[in-house]
Amino acid sequence: MASTSRPARPTTDEPSGRGSEPPLSTVSDEAALRLSPEVAAESLRDYLRAWLLRIRNGDSGMLPVLGGLILIVIIFQSQKSVFLSAANLTNLLVQGATFMLLGMAEVFVLLLGEIDLSIGYVGAVGAVVTVATAAPPGNHPWWIAILAGLVVTSAIGLLQGALVTRLRVPSFVVTLAGLLGWEGMLVFLANREGGKNGGGTLRITNTILNDLVNGNLSVAAGWIALIVAVAGFAVFHLIRDRQRRAHGLVAPPPALTAIRILIVAAAGFALVAVCNTNRGVLASHPLRGVPWVVLIIIGTFGAWTLLLGRTRFGRYVYAIGGNAEAARRAGINLNRIRLAAFTLTGLTAGLAGIIEASRLGSISSDVDGGQLVLYAVAAAVIGGTSLFGGRGKMLHAVVGGLVIATIYNGMGLIGLSASSQYMVTALVLLAAATVDALARRSVTRS
Amino acid sequence: MSLSPGNTAWPANAGQAVGSEDIASDAGGVLLSIARLVKRFGAVEALSGVDLEVPAGQVTALIGDNGAGKSTLIKTVSGIWEPDAGQIRWAGEPVRIRSPKDASALGIATVYQDLALCDNLDIVQNMFLGREYTEYRLLDETKMEREAKATLSDLSVTTVRSIRQAVGSLSGGQRQAVAVARAVMQNARLVIMDEPTAALGVAQTAMVLELIRTLRSRGIAVLLISHNLNDVFAVADRLAVLYLGRIAAAGPVSEFDTQSAVYAITTGTRRESSAEHSETA
Ligand SMILES: Nc1ncnc2c1ncn2[C@@H]1O[C@H](COP(=O)(O)OP(=O)(O)OP(=O)(O)O)[C@@H](O)[C@H]1O
Ligand SMILES: [Mg+2]
Numbered sequence: 001m002a003s004t005s006r007p008a009r010p011t012t013d014e015p016s017g018r019g020s021e022p023p024l025s026t027v028s029d030e031a032a033l034r035l036s037p038e039v040a041a042e043s044l045r046d047y048l049r050a051w052l053l054r055i056r057n058g059d060s061g062m063l064p065v066l067g068g069l070i071l072i073v074i075i076f077q078s079q080k081s082v083f084l085s086a087a088n089l090t091n092l093l094v095q096g097a098t099f100m101l102l103g104m105a106e107v108f109v110l111l112l113g114e115i116d117l118s119i120g121y122v123g124a125v126g127a128v129v130t131v132a133t134a135a136p137p138g139n140h141p142w143w144i145a146i147l148a149g150l151v152v153t154s155a156i157g158l159l160q161g162a163l164v165t166r167l168r169v170p171s172f173v174v175t176l177a178g179l180l181g182w183e184g185m186l187v188f189l190a191n192r193e194g195g196k197n198g199g200g201t202l203r204i205t206n207t208i209l210n211d212l213v214n215g216n217l218s219v220a221a222g223w224i225a226l227i228v229a230v231a232g233f234a235v236f237h238l239i240r241d242r243q244r245r246a247h248g249l250v251a252p253p254p255a256l257t258a259i260r261i262l263i264v265a266a267a268g269f270a271l272v273a274v275c276n277t278n279r280g281v282l283a284s285h286p287l288r289g290v291p292w293v294v295l296i297i298i299g300t301f302g303a304w305t306l307l308l309g310r311t312r313f314g315r316y317v318y319a320i321g322g323n324a325e326a327a328r329r330a331g332i333n334l335n336r337i338r339l340a341a342f343t344l345t346g347l348t349a350g351l352a353g354i355i356e357a358s359r360l361g362s363i364s365s366d367v368d369g370g371q372l373v374l375y376a377v378a379a380a381v382i383g384g385t386s387l388f389g390g391r392g393k394m395l396h397a398v399v400g401g402l403v404i405a406t407i408y409n410g411m412g413l414i415g416l417s418a419s420s421q422y423m424v425t426a427l428v429l430l431a432a433a434t435v436d437a438l439a440r441r442s443v444t445r446s
Numbered sequence: 447m448s449l450s451p452g453n454t455a456w457p458a459n460a461g462q463a464v465g466s467e468d469i470a471s472d473a474g475g476v477l478l479s480i481a482r483l484v485k486r487f488g489a490v491e492a493l494s495g496v497d498l499e500v501p502a503g504q505v506t507a508l509i510g511d512n513g514a515g516k517s518t519l520i521k522t523v524s525g526i527w528e529p530d531a532g533q534i535r536w537a538g539e540p541v542r543i544r545s546p547k548d549a550s551a552l553g554i555a556t557v558y559q560d561l562a563l564c565d566n567l568d569i570v571q572n573m574f575l576g577r578e579y580t581e582y583r584l585l586d587e588t589k590m591e592r593e594a595k596a597t598l599s600d601l602s603v604t605t606v607r608s609i610r611q612a613v614g615s616l617s618g619g620q621r622q623a624v625a626v627a628r629a630v631m632q633n634a635r636l637v638i639m640d641e642p643t644a645a646l647g648v649a650q651t652a653m654v655l656e657l658i659r660t661l662r663s664r665g666i667a668v669l670l671i672s673h674n675l676n677d678v679f680a681v682a683d684r685l686a687v688l689y690l691g692r693i694a695a696a697g698p699v700s701e702f703d704t705q706s707a708v709y710a711i712t713t714g715t716r717r718e719s720s721a722e723h724s725e726t727a
Contacts, residue, residue: 247588249595250608310584315567319575322564329526329562330576331547390566 044255062384062399068431069403076410083413087279090291093271094213096405097293098356102372103379103397104304105348108341110380111308111321113389114171116345118160118178119376120369123353124186126153127363130354132193134206142208150350156182157346158339165335171342183369190365200365204357212296212358216289219276225295226272234261293355297398300351304344305394317341321389375404378429403428476538477502477636477667478523478554483532485515485522492518494691495532500636502537505658505668507678507699510688511711516671517559519688520638523669524556525549550576553635557642559671561625565614569606570594572613573628597627602653618645626654630661637661638669643677655681675704689714 055063076083102119109116130149133140140148156178163174190200204210217225237257244251272290280287308314316337319327328334357363381387382403383396407428411421478500485493492515500506510516522529525543534541536552543549549556563572570587573594579586594609603623606616613621622645629637639658643651658668658681672678678685679699686696687710695702695716702710709717 243588247592249588249591250610306584312578312580312585315571315575315578315585318566319564319571322566323562326562326564327575329524329546329556329558331545331550332576333547390564 044253044259047253047256062396065382065384065399065403068428069399069406072403072406072410072428076406076413080410080413083410085279086274086277088409088413089274090279092405092409093275094291094293094359095409096401097213097297098352098359098372099375099379099404100297100398100401101300101348101352101355102376103383103401104300104394105345105352106373106376106380107304107308107385107392107394107397108317108345108348109171110377110385110387111317111389111392112338112341113321113324114164114338114341115175115377115387116157116160116171116178116342116349117175117373118156118182118369119345119349119352120367120372121179121182121186122153122156122346122369123349123351123356123372124363124367124369125156125182125189125353126150126350127353127357128186128189128193128202130209131202131204131357131363132189134204134209135193135202136205142206145206145209146354149354150347153350153353154343154347157343157349160346161339161342164342165338179370179373186367186369187365190363194364201362202364203362209354209358210361211292213291213293213355214358214361215292216275216287217292217295218289222272222276222290225290226268229298230261230265230268233264237261293358296351296355300348301394301398304348307344308394313337313340318390321391323390375401375425378425379404381433382429475502476500477536478669479535479538480519480523481533481535483519483522483534484530485518485527486530492691493522493529493532496688496691497693498686498696500667500669501684502635502667503662503665504683505662505670505681506684506686507670507672507682508686508688509672509675509678509707509711510694514688514711515691516688517640518691520556520640520669520671521558523549524554524558524638550632550634553633554638555629555632555634555636556638557625557629557640559640559644561621563613563621563625566612568612569598569609569616569624572624573597573631575628577632593631594627597631598623601627601630601657602649603627619647619650622646623650626657630657634666636667636669638671640671641673642670643672643674651677675707678707679704687711687716 054061073084082088102123105119105123106116126149128149129152130145132138133148134142134145160171160174160178163169164171187200190202191198194200194202208215237260241251241254241257271294275290275294276288278286278288308317316327316332319330319332320334320337324334353363356367376397377387379400380392380397381400383393383398383400385392385396385400404425407425408421411424416424476499478498480496480498483493483496483498484491496515496519498506498508498519508516508519518527521527523534523543525546525548528542528544534543541548541552543552543554564575567575570591574590579589581589591609598606598609601623603620606620613624616624622642626639626642629639639654643654646654655677658670661668662683668681670678670682682699684697685699685702685707687694687707689711692714694714695710706717709715
């Protein structure tokens with residue numbers, strides 16, 4: 001073999017001597033397919049064209065999920081007209097809270113290309129700790145109780161992460177052991193803390209813990225929260241776009257930013273309007289207002305989205321999921337990031353457990369943590385998070401959790417048996433994963 | 447035995463043609479000096495006692511046949527692998543490079559043969575991976591994007607649509623350009639490039655060679671691995687030939703021509719000046 005022969009040169013030779021600036025504003029069809037529309041377009045028309053092209057090419061983003069959600073809603077509404085009533089929609093949101101939070105917990109590890117099968121029971125253990133801490137004889141204040149629960153679940157996440165990173169046991173195995181082990185811990189704790197006649201159930205005695213889900217903002221506070229949130233969203237985007245333009249960088253067309261803000265405002269308006277409608281059963285006891293849990297979900301979603309999208313930690317999570325060796329060569333401490341991600345998964349799972357306990361008014365050893373974790377993974381994947389790491393968002397868990405809650409709620413209303421509920425959820429998960437796989441295949445083929 | 451600049455204990459003619467005399471005369475001195483470096487992968491000995499000196503502010507080309515151990519050598523220097531034996535000195539001081547972080551703390555930036563990019567991240571994110579700018583602990587995307595854009599246009603990378611494009615959607619040559627740009631931006635004292643032009647077009651290859659000269663003119667040392675002898679002779683000040691895990695020949699580029707370089711690469715022995723080449727080989 002001739003030692004001087006260089007590797008066959010791929011036909012990437014580009015015409016030389018062009019202008020020094022890449023032509024960013026005009027979008028050829030071929031290029032549009034490879035880019036997300038945001039970075040390729042400077043006018044709304046360009047954007048729409050790039051977007052339509054991508055959809056036609058199979059890369060449809062969250063569109064199938066949202067389409068599917070609308071379809072499910074139409075089906076349920078045609079079967080049961082109470083489905084879209086304010087009372088049921090609020091109930092649906094509350095039911096979805098646990099799925100969304102557990103889904104968000106799962107996103108951290110899924111992004112790394114890992115999985116955590118234990119979060120259902122870990123969350124339940126955290127809930128027991130919180131409820132027991134606030135109950136007699138201790139009667140600790142609500143915030144100490146919540147802190148105690150979250151510290152315990154974070155520590156569990158840290159421990160499992162340490163087994164994965166230090167001993168190099170696959171996360172599937174470590175957390176499968178966790179799935180069994182923490183159920184054992186749950187049964188033990190619930191029986192001990194529940195007392196002789198408790199039957200493994202702990203009732204929530206603290207009103208604030210109870211109100212996390214069952215308490216509501218006042219009507220006015222709901223509207224104010226909406227205005228603050230939408231204004232914050234709008235200001236953030238407008239300032240960022242202006243800064244980018246000022247520095248000569250490509251920014252999304254102003255019309256697009258305006259449309260985005262409008263969509264968020266409209267969705268928020270619908271949410272607050274529904275929650276502020278009287279849903280009381282008795283005319284003498286009106287019940288209205290945005291449930292506290294909605295704020296907790298939005299807050300968690302916002303914080304975790306910021307963490308993943310705008311901090312070094314988040315960047316490194318994506319990098320490790322994309323190419324761990326490249327991340328290592330870039331000087332990133334892989335084990336530290338992985339440990340932190342498992343800890344955050346535990347923390348978020350603890351929050352989900354506390355919310356579930358608040359919704360039920362109690363926590364017991366009967367929690368089906370195995371089913372919960374499957375719903376959590378399903379929520380993330382239905383939304384569009386990859387099981388292979390490097391691709392996903394917190395938003396996926398929220399949308400996926402909403403889809404699962406909708407199915408769960410609607411089938412309950414129609415009166416379908418548990419057996420068909422499981423099967424329909426399975427079909428939805430399969431459909432979502434298939435759409436995702438097909439989309440990815442057609443993109444890599446092109 | 448230690449190897450240091452102007453070390454008189456070094457045998458005048460040890461069979462290893464490490465020309466320490468011409469390095470010592472250079473103003474910058476020796477930046478990186480490797481002695482008796484050994485790296486084994488199980489039964490395979492990829493490096494069996496490599497001696498190499500990389501002078502400051504010069505371009506050193508490392509050439510050798512496939513499997514000679516070039517990539518293994520630079521990965522050991524870059525902290526990917528710890529050597530099994532041997533010594534590395536940086537600016538005269540013995541150092542241990544145990545991780546990529548150690549290497550970049552010393553001022554070593556590396557373009558790997560496999561590029562080591564994250565396909566799911568965009569160009570800017572890859573170029574700044576591990577060295578992100580932050581403001582109030584949040585990523586300063588605007589600043590990073592501006593600098594990335596400037597570096598890429600310095601490199602004449604004009605064919606990417608957007609620097610917010612995922613690296614997985616780039617062509618092989620564009621990916622290589624991103625990897626080179628990433629290393630150049632690190633303000634290193636030594637830039638190591640493992641076949642940086644293998645997938646590049648004519649214009650981009652010329653730009654990378656020009657870039658290597660620019661780095662040299664700024665006093666930055668470059669260790670270049672390439673199979674293309676034309677490129678090597680175009681930019682290198684010194685040449686080192688690796689053969690089956692050993693340095694077979696090394697010296698100023700003036701001591702070599704294409705034929706003697708090829709001879710060293712293929713046989714592992716040095717034939718003196720090509721001016722006297724007879725048919726004895
Ligand atoms: N991770 C590894 N595990 C086992 N053996 C390895 C490993 N990396 C390299 N080797 C072996 O070490 C020897 C040198 O490989 P190296 O990649 O350094 O060659 P090279 O000079 O860079 O070749 P090329 O010109 O093809 O890039 C080869 O025999 C190779 O099989
Ligand atoms: Mg190599």
